[in-house]
Structures are given as C-alpha cells and as structure tokens.
Amino acid sequence: MVTKKVLLRMERIDKKFPGVHALNQIDLDLYAGEVHILLGENGAGKSTLMKILSGSLERDSGNIWIDGKEVGDLDPEHSKSLGIGMVYQELSLCPNLSVAENIFLGNLPKTKIGAVDWEKLNKMAKESLVSLNVSIDPRMLVRNLEVAEQQLTEIARVINRQSKILLLDEPTSALSDAERDRLFELIRLLQSKGVGIIYISHRLNEIKMIGTRVTVMRDGKVVDTIPVEKTDENQLIQKMVGRKLNEQYPKIHTKIGDKILEIKNLSSENKFKNVNFQLHSGEILGIFGLMGAGQTELARSIFGLDSKMSGEVLIDGCVLTKHNPNDSIRHGLGMLTRDRREGLVPMLEVPQNVTLAIRSQESFGQIIKLRTEKEFANKFVNSLQINPPIINRKVVFFSGGNQQKIILSRWLCCESKVLIFDEPTRGIDVAGKADVFRLMSQLANEGIGIVMISSEIPEIIAMADRILVMRRGEIVTEFQQSVTQEDLLCAASEF
Numbered sequence: 001m002v003t004k005k006v007l008l009r010m011e012r013i014d015k016k017f018p019g020v021h022a023l024n025q026i027d028l029d030l031y032a033g034e035v036h037i038l039l040g041e042n043g044a045g046k047s048t049l050m051k052i053l054s055g056s057l058e059r060d061s062g063n064i065w066i067d068g069k070e071v072g073d074l075d076p077e078h079s080k081s082l083g084i085g086m087v088y089q090e091l092s093l094c095p096n097l098s099v100a101e102n103i104f105l106g107n108l109p110k111t112k113i114g115a116v117d118w119e120k121l122n123k124m125a126k127e128s129l130v131s132l133n134v135s136i137d138p139r140m141l142v143r144n145l146e147v148a149e150q151q152l153t154e155i156a157r158v159i160n161r162q163s164k165i166l167l168l169d170e171p172t173s174a175l176s177d178a179e180r181d182r183l184f185e186l187i188r189l190l191q192s193k194g195v196g197i198i199y200i201s202h203r204l205n206e207i208k209m210i211g212t213r214v215t216v217m218r219d220g221k222v223v224d225t226i227p228v229e230k231t232d233e234n235q236l237i238q239k240m241v242g243r244k245l246n247e248q249y250p251k252i253h254t255k256i257g258d259k260i261l262e263i264k265n266l267s268s269e270n271k272f273k274n275v276n277f278q279l280h281s282g283e284i285l286g287i288f289g290l291m292g293a294g295q296t297e298l299a300r301s302i303f304g305l306d307s308k309m310s311g312e313v314l315i316d317g318c319v320l321t322k323h324n325p326n327d328s329i330r331h332g333l334g335m336l337t338r339d340r341r342e343g344l345v346p347m348l349e350v351p352q353n354v355t356l357a358i359r360s361q362e363s364f365g366q367i368i369k370l371r372t373e374k375e376f377a378n379k380f381v382n383s384l385q386i387n388p389p390i391i392n393r394k395v396v397f398f399s400g401g402n403q404q405k406i407i408l409s410r411w412l413c414c415e416s417k418v419l420i421f422d423e424p425t426r427g428i429d430v431a432g433k434a435d436v437f438r439l440m441s442q443l444a445n446e447g448i449g450i451v452m453i454s455s456e457i458p459e460i461i462a463m464a465d466r467i468l469v470m471r472r473g474e475i476v477t478e479f480q481q482s483v484t485q486e487d488l489l490c491a492a493s494e495f
Contacts, residue, residue: 005032006068007165007196008053013062015048017397020388022048024220026062030165030196035187035210037228038200040217041240041429042401043387046200047089049217050167053198054086055079066165085163089170089200089427091154095143099136100125103157128156133182147339148175148291155183159190166190166197172206173426176291176455184210202401202429204233216240241431248434249462252441256465257281260449261333261418263302266311271297272473275311279418279449284440286464287453290492294473295453296338299422302451303335304328305342315418329357334411335420336404338453340427343407346396350386351377353395354409380409385435401428408436412443419443420451425459437463457485 008030015023023045030036038046051057053064055074064071066082079086093102100121101108109117109124125138134152142150155171172180187197187210199210207214211228216239223239261279266272272294279285289295300306302313304324313320315331328335334357337343345353351373377391384405386398395406404427411419421440425433440463444450454460460467461483469477469491477491 005194006030007032007066009065010049010053011063013049013052013064014060015045015052015057016060018393019390020220022220023052023059026217026220026222028198028215028222030198031212032164032194032196033191034212035191035197035199037207037211037214038198038217039202039204039207039214039236039240041387042399042427042432044217044240044429045220046217047169047399050086050169050198050200053079053165054084054167056086080161080163083162083164084167085158085161085165086167087151087154087158087169087171089173091150093142093150093154093157096141098139098141099129099145099153100138102142102153103128103138103160105157125156128160129153132156132159132186146291146296148179151175152179152183155186159186164195166195167200168197169200170202170427171199172201172203179291180206202427202433204236204430207231207236218242237430240429248430248437249459250434250438250441251463252445254282254441254445256283257447260316261451262312262314262317264312264314266298266301266313267309268297268301268306269309270473271301271306272470275475277468277475279451281417281447281449282444283465284444284450284452284463286460286467287451287470288455288457288460288467288488288492289470291455293470293492295470296422297473298470299335299420299451299453300337302328303333303420305335305337329414329416332415332417333420334414334416334418336407336411336422336424338422338426340403340407343410344395344403347394349394350381350391350406353406354380354413357410357414376413377409380405380412384409384439401432404428405432405436408439416448418449418451420453422453423455424452425454425456433459457488461485461488 006029010026010028013023013026026049040046052059055076055078103125104121109120111117122138129136129138132152136149142153171183208228213225213227214231215225216223216236218240257280259278260281263275263277266275275298287295297306301308304327308323315333318331320327320331354377355373374391381389381391386402386405395403424436428436440450452460452464467479467483468475469488471492479487
C-alpha cells in the first residue's frame with residue numbers, strides 16, 4: 001500500500017554541460033513506499049538527475065526538499081546523512097578490498113585497541129548478504145567476483161546504511177532472472193517499511209513487475225508521469241524516443257559463408273572445458289547460459305584477455321599462437337566486453353577511444369594522424385547516432401549506452417572479420433538496442449562472423465542463426481531453428 005507521504009520533491013532542476021543542456025527544468029517527486037520508475041533513452045538525463053540527488057554532481061539551479069525540508073548544496077556525505085542511498089550503473093566498489101570491507105567501508109567494527117575486528121566484520125557482512133539471499137564469501141576480494149556478484153555487493157552496501165530514499169540505476173543489468181526476482185523481493189520488503197525507491201531501467205517488462213509510477217524523460221525534459229497500471233509498452237517507447245519504433249529486432253537473413261572461426265577443445269581451469277564450435281562468415285552465433293555457466297569466461301579466453309589451459313583458437317584456419325588481445329586484433333578478432341569500463345579510456349576523447357585498437361597494431365614512434373582519427377570518430381558518431389555528437393568530449397561524460405556505442409565503433413574501425421559481443425545491449429535503451437541489432441545484421445550481411453552472448457532470451461532468439469547453450473562450463477545443446485524460451489531455459493537449467 002503506497003502512502004502519500006512525500007519523501008522527496010525536486011523542482012525546476014537545471015544542469016548544463018559544455019554543448020549540452022542535460023536537465024531542463026525537471027520536476028520529480030517520490031512518495032514513501034513507492035517504486036518510481038525513471039525511463040528514457042541514453043542521454044535523456046536520468047543518471048545526471050540521480051547524481052545530483054546523490055551529491056556527486058552540483059545542480060545549476062532548482063530546489064530539493066527531503067521530508068518537507070528544503071536542502072541546499074549536496075555532496076555525497078550530506079546526501080547519505082539525509083538517508084539517500086545510490087547504486088550506480090557503473091559500480092563504485094574498491095576492487096582490492098574484500099566484500100565485507102566494501103559493505104562496511106567507513107564504518108568498520110573495531111576491537112578495544114582500535115584495530116579492525118575482522119571476525120565481527122565478516123560475520124556482519126555474511127548476515128547482510130544472507131538477508132539478500134546471496135551466497136558470496138565476505139572474505140573474497142571484489143576484483144575476483146563476477147559482475148553480477150559485484151552488483152549485489154554494491155546493493156548490500158547501500159541497503160546496510162538504512163537509506164529511506166534508494167536510487168537504483170539499472171540494478172538488474174548484470175543479474176540473472178533468479179537474482180532479479182530476489183532483488184525484487186527485497187525491494188518489496190523495503191517498500192513495506194516505507195522506503196521510497198527511484199528505479200532506472202531499460203527493461204520495459206520490469207515496469208509492471210515492480211513499479212508504482214513511471215516518469216518518462218527525453219532530451220533532458222520530463223515528458224510524462226503515469227501510474228503503472230495505465231502504461232502501455234508501445235506508448236512508453238513512443239514517449240521515450242519521440243517516434244514509433246517499427247522494429248525491435250531488425251534481423252536480416254544473410255547468406256552463411258565459409259568457416260571463419262574455429263574453437264578446438266578449449267579449456268580453462270574451473271571455468272569451462274572441452275569447448276568446440278565453428279562460426280561462419282555472415283552468421284550470428286548465439287551463446288546462452290545462466291549466470292556462472294562460463295560463457296563470459298569463454299569469450300574472454302577466445303579473445304586472449306584470460307588465459308586458456310588447453311585448446312586452440314583458429315581464424316581463417318590460422319592458429320592464434322600468442323593468445324593475447326594484440327594477436328587477436330592482428331588476425332581480425334574484436335570483442336565488446338560485458339563491462340564497458342574494461343574497454344574505455346574515460347579521460348580520453350572520442351577519437352582516441354575509437355582508434356585505440358588500430359593504434360595497438362602500429363609500430364612504436366609512428367606519427368598519429370589526428371585528422372584521420374577525427375574522421376573515423378565523426379563517421380561512427382553519425383552512423384551509430386552517438387549523443388551528443390561531440391567528438392572532442394571525454395568519454396567519461398557520455399551516458400553508459402553511448403559509451404557502449406563508442407567501444408563498438410572501435411571494432412568497426414578495425415574492420416574485424418569476427419566480433420564477439422558479450423551482452424551488447426547491457427545498459428542501452430530500447431531504441432539504442434534496435435540500432436545495435438540493425439548494425440549487427442548489417443555486419444553479418446557484409447560477411448562478418450558474430451558471436452553474440454546474451455542473457456536476454458527474446459533478443460538472442462530473434463537475432464541468432466544458431467544458439468549454443470552452456471551449463472557448468474560445457475556446451476550441452478545446440479539449437480538451429482524454431483527454439484522457444486522454454487527450450488533455452490530447460491537446456492540451461494539443471495532439473
């Protein structure tokens with residue numbers, strides 16, 4: 001039951017960056033016990049608005065009230081003291097600290113002599129994780145966790161602070177359906193305790209599962225605020241993008257050509273074993289599995305980011321002997337990683353990020369042609385509709401979805417023969433997803449072989465010519481045509 005107590009009111013919030021009016025007179029409120037969904041394309045201003053509320057960005061103008069009291073300038077500590085907790089899409093954990101240390105960072109329990117009470121810390125962290133139904137060893141270093149496990153650790157950290165206003169930016173983007181359901185159970189529990197939640201998501205199917213009201217943003221403005229029960233998916237998409245979206249999955253049926261990639265008996269200790277498959281030119285090969293099945297580790301090993309224990313990777317019949325990213329790039333293999341932070345140099349501008357893979361193949365001391373870099377950047381900014389279309393901007397200031405497009409530009413720039421896409425639409429809005437799928441189809445039509453790893457069953461069914469299913473590090477099934485969601489889930493699960 002949603003109460004009408006107003007926890008938060010934001011009025012006429014304005015924010016400008018060089019060349020971009022990111023927020024234009026935004027009004028937003030939040031009631032106790034509601035989940036207020038915030039929708040919009042990448043670059044619409046959603047994350048910027050939340051960063052202002054969490055104190056990591058200053059607003060240019062506008063007013064904010066918490067519990068009926070107007071608040072002045074916000075910084076992260078002030079925001080936390082007001083009961084505001086933020087889980088960012090790009091996680092803010094300390095990778096070289098343990099899970100327990102991250103959860104209680106700044107509030108570590110101490111012994112009588114002032115040292116960290118490690119036994120108590122690990123016990124408290126375990127209790128916090130158990131309350132989320134998460135089985136992670138609190139002593140593990142964060143850098144050794146899966147992305148989904150890092151996401152759950154971040155959520156545990158914020159919830160542990162007893163926040164009364166919770167800001168969740170794409171919290172399920174790295175979670176399996178089972179983990180998402182556990183998170184939703186926790187959200188419902190927090191709702192029953194009067195916590196107000198602002199929830200940013202690009203997954204439209206989640207709106208009616210968890211939402212109370214929906215606010216749609218476009219180009220830094222609020223387009224509409226609607227009760228969830230009155231929402232219609234097509235109507236929401238049109239409000240988000242400002243036009244009708246004709247096709248969500250623009251698949252081109254291409255001619256499948258010769259074998260271009262071959263994986264022979266590839267194994268990596270405790271990750272995957274005896275993996276064999278072939279990829280042909282013009283083919284989109286889907287790989288599906290539940291979290292922990294080994295599909296991401298397999299992709300990283302094929303590209304040379306992680307070491308293999310045994311086996312071979314061949315492109316056009318040529319074995320990749322050095323097994324490192326440079327060797328892969330040299331032979332025409334590119335990879336879009338699941339975590340975009342691994343592929344970006346955030347404080348460099350768009351041209352340098354786009355041409356990074358090409359530069360890795362050049363000899364030391366070779367002169368960099370800045371005009372050529374800018375030409376490449378302009379080409380892909382236009383073709384991928386990167387927003388804002390400003391190439392002399394550091395990529396750290398782009399939204400997550402536009403950063404994803406910048407990494408994709410890098411591999412198009414390299415004219416790769418084989419592309420591995422690990423969760424290519426993670427954190428991308430509905431229109432952006434359609435753009436990525438359209439581009440994938442065009443690339444396949446040009447003869448490029450694509451390995452598509454996705455946990456989104458509808459998109460992998462719609463886009464893949466074949467689908468391999470992984471379970472416990474092994475490929476257990478291959479589907480050629482007419483596969484259903486039930487088929488994939490049954491093959492990926494252990495019954």
